[in-house]
Amino acid sequence: MNYHTLGHSDLSVSDIGFGTMSLPKNDKEAIYTLQKAMDSGINFFDTADLYEQGRIETVLGQAIKGRREDIIIATKGGNHWEEGQQGWYWDPSKAYIKEALKASLKRLHLDYVDLYQLHGGTIDDPIDETIEAFEELKQEGLIRWYGISSIRHNVIREYVKRSSIVSVMMQYSILDRRPEEEMLDFLAENQVSVIARGPIAKGILSDNGESKIPEKGYLDYSAADLKKLFFALKAQTNPTRKLEQTAIKYVLNHPAVATAIPGASRLSQLEDNIQTAHTEPLSQSEIEAIRSLAKASRYTEHRE
Template sequence: MKRNRLGKSELYVSEIGLGCMSLGKDKGKAAALIHEAMDKGINFLDTADLYDEGLNEEIVGEAVRGRRSDVVIATKVGNRWEPGKEGWSWDPSKAYIKSAVKDSLRRLQTDYIDLYQLHGGTLEDPIPETIEAFEELKQEGLIRYYGISSIRPNVIREYAERSNIVSVMSQYSILDRRPEEQVLPLLAEKGISLIARGPVAKGILTEAGAAKEAKGYLDYDKKELAALRAALSEAGGNSRGLAHRAIRYALANPAVATVIPGASSLEQLLHNIAAGDAEELTAAELEAIRRLSKSNRYEQHR
């Protein structure tokens, strides 16, 4: 599978990664999916301390034991869970980040994290302190690089200007083209990579996606989704399925290093991996997709 450089780092990640959040809590099943992904060329695994209260990190750690050097592990920090309290609280403080990384390292059974990502962020955060925490973790050898997971252009802009982030994880698909307006041009200018999550838009942009249209998606209602799916299928011909065209659309932007569709079954995983063998979209195909879909804009956090 093709690998792309992640920002200006020394990390090269498979263009199709594995979003581990959807693996579930069955350790045996989840490990089998991770092993299959690795055997088929995926080397980028994305998890977070938030997922299943740390269990997801444990699953990833156990699955890659003995093969640690074969993978790029990305995890996230900033959402604090405290026993006895309901839900998570946001904590981007230096003290918490430097404490939480130790728990993630233990759960992942590793001495270092390849990519440590701030899991959110606002302009009200102590941003210089947060950046300082990541920089110190780099100096201590506990993390190799850091990034941010955010859909807020104003927050992304702050970190792109003030820190050494190598990546931004953000939602990006044919149904959510918001990053095209501000975020992707900024990242291209700064040499920062986008990690595109949600490339098939909760499964709507798959062959079986008609069943998922009812709730709509962003500023698309059910009828608009049905019409768009039909138009995309007609315009695409028989060269690729809808899901593969959706994944290739996200990868067509040069600032995108990898896409991380989730997979909860072997069938889904193999279908995602096959997108790596699908032909890249032509300029004409990209233009047709842009013409058929909405050029969404961020209404908040600009």
């Protein structure tokens, strides 16, 4: 397993992380899966208060008992919800950010989290107030560092300019190359790392991805486009790697990306993710072939 420094922080994260949103529904199985990941050298686990209304944080807290010093925990807040209630609303206020973090700590059974992230955001938010909340939580020792989860250019640029974020979580994959247009180089230049979510694109970029292709397509790909691209990628993928491993390696190729966080709802998926760390890196010819096959789309909204 390789490890990278997250932005300008002192956190060293495994390049293969663990996105916990799709954990097994059975708690015992979920805890076993998480601990299997820890045993493999994965040390970065990303969660959020919104995932199954807090259940995922609770399960993760149980899984890391006795292993806290070896693990980097990231969670997210900003979506206001109450236990037992349906629905949520966006609330980036200072009061709620601090309240949400303390509720997350209680579920995780932790005194602090390593990385706390704003779970969304718009340019119309009270950004300075939100930053103040993060800075106070840091001073209080309840978080070590903070970041945001966003694909919005205007929001990302404001946080880079006005705060000390160390990371931006964003969707990035062979099927969603939008971050390559401007964001990756910009963040690298400002010592802010990318946490790449969705590197396997809901399973489409896996060896059995043909069966995962939605009828309505994915982003600006039609179902027919996806099927054609799937077979083209399979044909040029190094035979020593599964397609999902090539997909993860692709997003890790850019120096801005500190970690990719594929999920794992089954142990076999986790084992494939773990094995990715031991597969050959992508050659320059592979990278060029992938880029010639996949669209280089761009963000059209939230730019100003």
